[in-house]
Amino acid sequence: MSFSTLQQQAQLEWQEFERPEQLRILIGSATCGRAAGSLEVMQAFAAELDRRKLTAATGIYEVGCLGMCYAEVLVEIRSLDGRRVLYQGVEPKHVPALVETHLLGGEPYLPLALAVMTAETGSELPAFNELPIIHPQVRIVLRNCGIIDPTRINHYLARGGYSGMAKALTLTPEQVIDEIKTSGLRGRGGAGFPTGVKWGFARNSVSDQKYVICNADEGDPGAFMDRSVLEGDPHAVLEGLLIAGFAIGASIGYVYCRAEYPLAIERLQGAIAQMHAHGFLGDNILGSGFGFAIKIKKGAGAFVCGEETSLMQSIEGKRGMPRSRPPFPAVSGLFGKPTNINNVETLAAVSAIMEKGAAWYAGYGTEKSRGTKTFALAGKITRTGLIEVPMGISLRTIIEDIGGGVLGGKPFKAVQTGGPSGGCIPAQFIDLPVDYERLAEVGSIMGSGGMIVIDEESCMVDMARYFLTFTENESCGKCVPCRMGTQHLLRILTDITEGRGTLEQLEIMRKIGDTMKSMSLCGLGQTAANPVLTTLKYYEDEYRAHIVDHKCPAGACRALIRFDINANKCTGCQACVRACPVEAISGVKKKPQRIDQDRCIRCGSCRQVCKFSAVQVS
């Protein structure tokens, strides 16, 4: 079957799916949705439809993630009149009303309605694309997430999928590489090395066997960009992998995906099977003479296996530990053969670039950082979630417009980017355009796209300690600076947060950090001190407050704080009494309450629940 025939078939299926006069329920059921209860919601819909004998008439689809974590479970309902409304925060208890009001009644169920998916005039609801969280975004990597049913290759095909591959196969590998070079795409795994150049290295290595690897070992705590793409649009990644294989002359591609992503692996497996069925894998793809196979390798979840040399060791069946470069993977990689490794996001962008052209892609972003970047917004921000924005967008736009500002309207203090290898960017840089160069200038990194918003109640020392706890744990142990350095840093940070720090320790941390940066074997160790070094750079006063005054200005370090109830503000509602896990709060109803300091474990629960800001930290 020719590629165009396949496309036509796909179009038919897609049109059927999109046909307006159809009852459809689309439930965001990626891992994030499932964690919020999407499967239960789906069951509730199924039961409700069954009760109303609508099962046959209504299609229920699991779709990928739209990125609006704060709003999960997200359900899109399409009624016979063609109205498509996105609902947020759906729980099973809402299902009868949703079915009754919208599916059957055709009217949006307003209490949960978030947006209309189609541009509708005169609707009382905002259009999806006009939502503040969506509007500034440019969704290239996430182009299909939440839109298509990821288990159907035809959905992907119909949305232009695999046409990039088809196009690439008509070109020479060198032309493909040139196209990628022209697009300005840089590796989205963190380092930001130009993808086309990297491919060129591997292309130029002469060998009987080469490999391409998709690095899907997303290991940063809090990062889930890759997972969302794999779950919501696996073909976009696999197509990119195939194109990369073609470009460098590899016949085998690996997807190295952590075993903690079972849904992603399931989707990948399904997608690979469909690719075989469509002739997109095999000895002679689309008659081009190019043969390619894809294997999935499950990783055990070591952070260091995201480092490319460790990852290759792991695929080879060895303990995942980095090795020194040179030789670079492009010369001697997996099983000693030339190997190219790209991150999930990079590959998803590749398929789009090949489809729509380098110039289109290069049209986004800044001069040196082209295209778009996905970020996982987390921390003290109103709208947490997964976003994709053009490079060069300001931090302010991301935080204030997309993210809806700091949670509870509190003052913005800093944003931590780049995960445990990254650094903190203080509030004074809120107008910083986000690209590789500018982030580096202020001491942080793009990384894989973690972005944690920090407000005044977050302690920077504690934050650094948190990341060091992670890296200390994840250091593979091979090289001395990383193994011992992380331990020392963590110990000192713990000392400081517990009031045992000394000013000399600040200097020691700088020295160790410098040593780790200069002497560590791999990126993990070289960057592990970043959270410490940047917070030390911008927030030394906070460190000093811990050490000299034995105070945590943010009120976060438990050993240094106490909670008291301001009698003037306390209404005696006793919400805090109910929230306290250790029965440390007592008092008469409607009178100010008291905290027993001996019992108090400084968990802060009372402060969180108090609606009157009566709980004070000192």
Add this chain to the structure above:
Amino acid sequence: MGSISLTIDGRTVEVEEGKTVLQAAREAGITIPTICDHKDLNPYGSCRMCVVEIDGVRGYPTSCTTPAVQGMQVTTTSERLTTLRNRTLELMFSGHPNSCLVCPHREACEKYRPKATKAARSTRCGFCANREECDLRTMALKGGSRDLYLPTLYASYNLERDDPFMDRDYNLCVLCGRCSRICEKIHGKPAISIINRGKWARIGTAFHKSHVHSGCTFCGACIDICPTGTLTDRFARWQGKPEAEVPSTCIICSEGCSVIAQSKGGQSMANIMTGFNPEASLCALGRFGYAQIVNSSQRLLHPLVREGEDHIPSDWEGAIQAAIEGLQVCVGATALVISATTTREDRFLYTQLAEHLQATLLILPAEAANDDPQIREMVGAVQQGKIRGLLTNGDFLSADLLRAANFSLVIDCLPSTTTSLASIVLPAAVLSETGGTFRTAVGTVKQMAASSRAPGDARPEWQILCDLGQALGSAAFDFSRIEAVTPLVSDDPAPAAIDGDPRQNVRELIPRFRGHLLADIVPALAAFGLPATEVAAVEAVTGAGFAILEKREIVPNMHFFKIRAPQVAKFAQPGQFVILMARETSERSPFTLVDWNGPEGWITVVIEEVGRSSRELASLKAGERIAHVSGPLGLPFPIEKKGTVLLGGGCYGIGAIFPLARALRQAGNRVICTIEASSAYLLFFEEEFRAVSDQLILATKDGSRGVWGGVQEVLAQVAQEETLDQFIAIGCTFMMRMVCEASRPLGIPTFVALNPIMVDGTGMCGACRVSVGDQTRFACIDGPIFDGHSVDWDELALRRSAYAREEVQALSQTVDLSALIYKPESDSCGCGRK
């Protein structure tokens, strides 16, 4: 490959293409410090010490992993590099017990260096087994200052002694990965690798299996390549450095592996590989069994000549004469049954002898036993009287066969049924005691070297055969050197190859050496399933022993025991000790009582694992029984109200001062306790001491906790602040000596609990006698606590080391098979974290 030139520190260096910068620097005579690098290993880059600056290359690449490139400009020393290296070294030493570098007593220690009085002493006081040979220490001393500023973050692993031949102290490991890399290089699939991550990262086996179950073949390469004292050969570790290393060949089996024979004082220490590669690898027998066979306490020492029922030890002349008389009678009716594990020269001479005697010659394969088919065929001939004389060099002939023969001559190294029934037994020098050549199963001829002395009157076989041949009147045996025989040997057949590959699979070790069961000679081999002769069970004379109520390893090497012993508990007083025997075969070893409860009938002791007996104790678990507990012994310390008392404890002495502190405080004294260890992770009983002292001062030799130093530093400090009326110190001899020297000028009455060797503990043997003042006192009944200023410390230290050699030997014979049975741990997933 062509050569390239590069510039290192301004010097142009020509090297072969493909070499690393480090290799290039070395060729140019430029030293760059390294630990993880080894000439037999691929570049690894974990220690980061070999960093350099290269023009045009970002950062500080490691020279060991960076290929030299034409025109490269390399700088190996700069202020920045020195800083980075020193900081990295400091980081490394913050994870490796470093008291050997920083201890304030290191000078005194050099002077009064405590000898390895016990075999297994490992981490105490930084006296690791490799102290003199530690590459890490050498590098540190060469490289820079001994001052380390970072706090220590040592690991705290229990010592691993669950295999037959190695002691592993991962507290000393710096994760250079040499061991796992050499294991992988030699065996392909390594038995060990780095396991766990972060601060739990360490070397280990998959799923925490014992080494016996991990696929380890016990080739010993990991020990030989370890740069620290982490991995050591239990048999050779306390013998120190070898005096001689000679290339030779292991001839235990027909593989004929090349070895480097290490020896000291004429005694074989170990065989190590000639080079770290698969071709040169050794099996467990070659690496560990060899020296134990040669050094076996069972070796035949004298020629024996049968007179009636008796074997009479004889001189060689008489024995040869008697042998000749026996052989001459059997000319034409003799069979020679010879093991293939002999030199070519020996076999040549056996052949000559067989010809001269018109005898049948059977050459048996290396693993042959007495049911070898060739021997079975012979039975008929002997029964029919066709063969009347037998000559053999091992334990191959059945008792029936020997009884049926008129005359039998055995030339062998170890006693056996065969020797017990033989007419004449001639003791042979074997293995490393003899030179010559060996033809391997694949036909290669290899050279052997006589690297150790034969025990007693034993002589090499070639010499015995020459004596016999000459005495038989043959001219073909006139050789005075084995080298003279070698040229005559030609066309000798290669011996039969052995079944299996013991170098790859420890379960395929050959079970016999010259027909003797190897596990009888090297008991530890039973761990691999090698058969052994059953030894008669030791007669249990007494009752059921003493129940262990509680047992744990409080710090590495230090075991806490709570034992049910009502008669001791009822009468114990501070300062007294007990004698323990783990099993009926154990030594009687004294241990100071730490605590007791008369009504509940228990006592507690802290046992430092240092030798065979304490290891036997340490291998016991709660619920099991100690064969004997005898006590309380010794004089109680007089507990009086003196005023302010300082008590100092080190190592096992930390436990020992506990009851004294408690009693002295109850008596109304102000009690200051100080406990010392080489490092913070080896301190124990802190909580316990807080409860029984007015003040507790900690001291560590590496400064990782409390006062930097030991009890004497604390003494000096406390004496400045207050008047001390009494001072008691208990610890190793070195420590007690040092504190007494410190307290003497201060005029503080000082008491120490001496720890000499004891046997009975009741005054009977006198082994524990010590010179105190001008008197000889018995520590067991006059002590153990004496006036520290009157003790003759030199004498005590020397007397304690009297059995060092035997203790080393004893330990190699200890094998706790129960520890070798792999049991999965239920409360752990195997990742090392609970």
Add this chain to the structure above:
Amino acid sequence: MKTTSEPMPEQAESNKNPVQGKGKVKIPRQPMPEQDPRRRRTNFEEVPRGYSEEVAMLEASRCIQCKKPGCVEGCPVNINIPAFIKQIAAGRMIDALLKLKEQTALPAVCGRVCPQESQCEARCILGKKGEPVAIGRLERFAADYARKHGGVPDPVKAAATGKRVAIVGAGPAGITVAGELARWGHEVVIYEALHLAGGVLMYGIPQFRLPKEIVQFEVNNLKRLGVTIHTDYVIGKSETVGQLMAEGFDAVFIATGAGLPVFLGIPGENAIGVFSANEFLTRANLMRAIDFPRFATSPIRPRRAITVGGGNVAMDSARTALRLGAESTIVYRRSKAEMPARAEEVHHAEEEGVEFHLLTNPVRIVTDERKRVVGMECLRMELGEPDASGRRRPVPVKGSEFIIPADTVIVAIGNQANPLVPQTAPEINTSKWGTIITDPQTMMTSLPGVFAGGDIVSGAATVISAMGQGKVAALAMHRYLMGGEPPQL
């Protein structure tokens, strides 16, 4: 009980002996087969191999069954020697043993280690003209025969008296008392400080002279009699003797022996390589260092060993050293005639190649810089006037110093009383040598109900004298406990 003075009914039948009258005298004393000295110096097997049945009967037939047997008087425990020999002569070996057992708890031991030549055999009438009957060898034969062949009926016990007796020390004296008192119906508990019962029989006398199986066999016999043995129990450190009495024992017998080695008091004595005979022998025997490495205790393996002393312990030490591979020398300050050791032991030692330096007195132990023994400086002696013991006193020859090279010196010049018990029992009077003073008739100490015997009373002596004291003490204790004579069994 049959006392020694009573004539044995069997004696009347002595005429039935197959070899009669003067013929007996013609039969020579039967030698006992022995391991060849050249062989035995390399092993720890027992030296004399014992009589066969035929030889034993032949030797037994030499006994002329005197009416007034001097041998019985010579025996510290008054064994009815003619009676047991008669049973052997008649081939009734088990009966012979039962006869022995009436007077001795340890015939297999006594037969081996008693100095018969100065006791029973010295009084044998045959010895006046020729060679005495080999009483010791016959005793050993009877005991070994019964042990090997079994068939020994369980010992007869009297009805329980309800009296409890504690015995401190499971050596020859303690075992003897325990055996006697248990048979007489008393409840006996033995407290032994070491981990094995047997005392000097276990730790002191080497395997090649007294196989340890024999000692354990005898100890087990005691247990069969109902005696409780607590090993690892150090009286004096746990209970004192006074506390034992307070805890309900009706009588206590102290038999803690002479376990405190005497050293020479010469320079260099604490050097490495100088051992008390006790340590040397205890390691080899009790701790079985001779089975090292199967047993964990390290053996002392001398190359050149000097043993100082002339008693049995010195012979044992020198011969043990020899067997452990040494060139073994004995240094004794008097002449051979004065040697207190059994003649047989001296003979055996000489046979095995132990060198004797007689009339030689050590003056200094020579050491190297590491305080290891390299030799012993000695002075030649000559015999002067007899001293208090009747032996001629050795006098040094001036300027006769010489050095004997050695790496090991074993001091076997005797033992003092072990102080553990006396130290903690102030009510018990002791001599200036630390021995316990007892009433020679009753063996009772100054503390009523507390008896003592063996080396703790007599100072270092022989196994049999300790047993003899045990016999006396047992009888006295029974009288003390019951106010009458022991039952006839």
